[in-house]
Amino acid sequence: MRTLQVLREDDLIFAGAAEAGGLERFANIKSVSKTIVALLLGSAFDQGEITSINDTIGDVAPRLLPPNATPGAADITLQDLVTLRAGLERTSGANYGGWVNSRNWVADALSRPFVAEPGGRMLYSTGSTHILGAILSEVTGKSLLQLARERLGQPLGIEIPPWTRDPQGYFMGGNQMALRPSAMLKVATLIRDNGRFGGAQVISGNWMLAATQEYTASNWSGLGYGYGVFLSPSGFAIARGYGGQIVAAHPERRLAIAITSDPTLPARSNGYFGELMGLLDGPILAVS
Numbered sequence: 001m002r003t004l005q006v007l008r009e010d011d012l013i014f015a016g017a018a019e020a021g022g023l024e025r026f027a028n029i030k031s032v033s034k035t036i037v038a039l040l041l042g043s044a045f046d047q048g049e050i051t052s053i054n055d056t057i058g059d060v061a062p063r064l065l066p067p068n069a070t071p072g073a074a075d076i077t078l079q080d081l082v083t084l085r086a087g088l089e090r091t092s093g094a095n096y097g098g099w100v101n102s103r104n105w106v107a108d109a110l111s112r113p114f115v116a117e118p119g120g121r122m123l124y125s126t127g128s129t130h131i132l133g134a135i136l137s138e139v140t141g142k143s144l145l146q147l148a149r150e151r152l153g154q155p156l157g158i159e160i161p162p163w164t165r166d167p168q169g170y171f172m173g174g175n176q177m178a179l180r181p182s183a184m185l186k187v188a189t190l191i192r193d194n195g196r197f198g199g200a201q202v203i204s205g206n207w208m209l210a211a212t213q214e215y216t217a218s219n220w221s222g223l224g225y226g227y228g229v230f231l232s233p234s235g236f237a238i239a240r241g242y243g244g245q246i247v248a249a250h251p252e253r254r255l256a257i258a259i260t261s262d263p264t265l266p267a268r269s270n271g272y273f274g275e276l277m278g279l280l281d282g283p284i285l286a287v288s
Helices: 032-046 078-082 093-100 105-110 126-140 144-156 181-192 205-211 272-286
Strands: 003-008 011-017 027-030 177-179 237-241 245-250 255-260
Touching (some): 003 181, 027 032, 027 181, 027 237, 032 126, 032 144, 032 181, 032 205, 032 245, 078 126, 126 144, 144 181, 181 237, 181 245
Antiparallel strands (some): 003 255, 237 245
């Protein structure tokens, strides 16, 4: 662990860092990025740029479909993508290196075979969130970086630096973003407060309500999954990144938590991430 912050209501009851100034040093948030993309999808709905969660890739961004797209890929919905139920072969895990070394990340993901029915079981795949990020760029005419800065960075008062882009120039959807731990806590507060921050409704309450419903569950952790957030039996909505990066919110107990850890080491559900869940469900929940 590198940093830990716990906010109860508006009181910062714990803030610690392994090194001086650590709460203000940029940290690679890894797959917490997936939650950022999901929030930006909500913003696109709020702005009327997307009208239905059931719209398909073919409906909203047909230009992204390569000539060799897997038959049926055009019918994958936005909800399938944001809940990681696209059904396509995963680009994470053992397939990640080949995917990020391909000439076209979107095309590569959309040309992979179906290994499950779209809308069926959860297949944790950064490629799904990357496709979703590219769709957001297509429908808004803005890069994912612009959207993140305008629709989250400005209202939350946080800095979002540029991050990895694919060969076509799309910012990576679902990995490699960086935020300061103090900024991560603000994102946790936004989720806790049903899309509100600083007295303003940044993301609509209706979207946040839909986002925190369980649509599927992880085969590894057993946690439920909504729109870019894991859902624990104890009531936490959790953004989780490789190595132990966590943004967590407990609306009922009025808690917002941000944790950063070494991004180079694994944090498996039966290992370090399990220990972090024990921290959330034990000492942290007990202070509320």
